[in-house]
Amino acid sequence: MTSTLFNFPKQAYFGRVIPKTKFYEHGSLTRKLKDLFVKQVEQIVWLYKLAPETINLPSTEGVPELQVFKVVLKGVDLGDDVLRCIDQAVMFPVLFEVESGDKVRLVAAYKRKSNSADGKWVLTDYYSTEWLAVDSQRVDLQYSLSLASIYEQVLQALSPIEPRRGEGVDALFERNEEFKKNTNELMKIESKLKQEKQFNKRVELNASLREIKNLIEQLTA
Numbered sequence: 001m002t003s004t005l006f007n008f009p010k011q012a013y014f015g016r017v018i019p020k021t022k023f024y025e026h027g028s029l030t031r032k033l034k035d036l037f038v039k040q041v042e043q044i045v046w047l048y049k050l051a052p053e054t055i056n057l058p059s060t061e062g063v064p065e066l067q068v069f070k071v072v073l074k075g076v077d078l079g080d081d082v083l084r085c086i087d088q089a090v091m092f093p094v095l096f097e098v099e100s101g102d103k104v105r106l107v108a109a110y111k112r113k114s115n116s117a118d119g120k121w122v123l124t125d126y127y128s129t130e131w132l133a134v135d136s137q138r139v140d141l142q143y144s145l146s147l148a149s150i151y152e153q154v155l156q157a158l159s160p161i162e163p164r165r166g167e168g169v170d171a172l173f174e175r176n177e178e179f180k181k182n183t184n185e186l187m188k189i190e191s192k193l194k195q196e197k198q199f200n201k202r203v204e205l206n207a208s209l210r211e212i213k214n215l216i217e218q219l220t221a
Helices: 021-026 031-040 080-089 147-158 169-195 199-220
Strands: 013-017 041-050 066-073 094-100 103-113 121-128
Touching: 021 031, 021 080, 031 041, 031 080, 066 080, 066 147, 080 094, 080 103, 080 121, 103 147, 103 169, 121 147, 121 169, 147 169, 169 199
Parallel strands: 066 094
Antiparallel strands: 013 041, 041 066, 094 103, 103 121
């Protein structure tokens, strides 16, 4: 888990509070999800709008704009489903600064346009920094060729595995998803192994364990 917060450009500051009801209107929310909004979220603020007209960097098809939202919590819990609901209501990639008391963490999913459906966006799982003090020192963004390069910079910082040389975000987050899936499977096998008493089944589980560990090693190499 990373420990990086970024300085976003002052000229892109927006600072508009968005009523939670705006996200209810976007789609058919379940009662459970509405209850999570009410229980967990105090306020949603549209902090920054990174766009060609605000920071003078060209857009790309995948990143026409990049939005930064602050989600102020009532406690410390925030379900990914709440973030996903907000994300799906915004037709641009979104970075979240989730704030709880005097702590904050940066959270994002890799959001890309679907290859199969016009106007649809695809989201990975969410990735996050650790909880940090609100007044923590922040890192300056490196301004490069386009808005996409800024988005890629932040996503690489959130990635739990190191990017390979020349690796794009598509490949990086495909590896991340495989890494997460195999890590979860590793934990399941280890749990079964602790409980299993039969010798032949333990042999099978240990073989599966070695295979999963090799896959994880390849994914993180």
